[in-house]
Amino acid sequence: MNTMQLSIVHRLPQSYRWLAGFAGSRVEPIPQNGVLNDNSLVGLKLLSPDGEKAWPVMHKLSQALTDIEVACSVLECEGEPCLFVNRQDEYAATCRLKNFGVAIAEPFSGNNPF
Structure with missing residues (x-):
């Protein structure tokens, strides 16, 4: 198995959906007050x-995810390549990527509970 050392991805803050008539090739952001459903997508951007x-x-x-039968697409979003997966596959995708040697950047708040 190949690993992708020194690759870091983070989850885009908004949710997406396939643009009508362009499933698999173009996405659009779901408005903040929009309904998230099984067709919602999560975008991962390479840092x-x-x-x-x-x-x-x-x-x-993308190939690493395809190898475990997680459907995904690499598309340009905001001028950068992004990997889009179905919302229900997010945890399987991030787990596979971590096992593949990719670091997943997580947001954190500056409030220290200690």
Whole structure:
């Protein structure tokens, strides 16, 4: 099994859905007051590496998910390649990516509970 050392992804803060008539090839953000359902998508953006070097890495990550039968698509979003998976597959996808050697950046608040 190949690993993608030094690759870091983070979850985009909004949810997405397939653009009508473009399932698998174009997405649109779901409005904040929109309904999330089984067709909702989660976007993962590569933090490292970036630019043109990000595209082949994202395709390798997509293949890692396809190998475990998690449907996904690599699409341009906000000028960067992003990996989109169905919301219900998010945990399987992030688990697979972690096992593949990818770091998952998580948001945190500055409030220290200790």
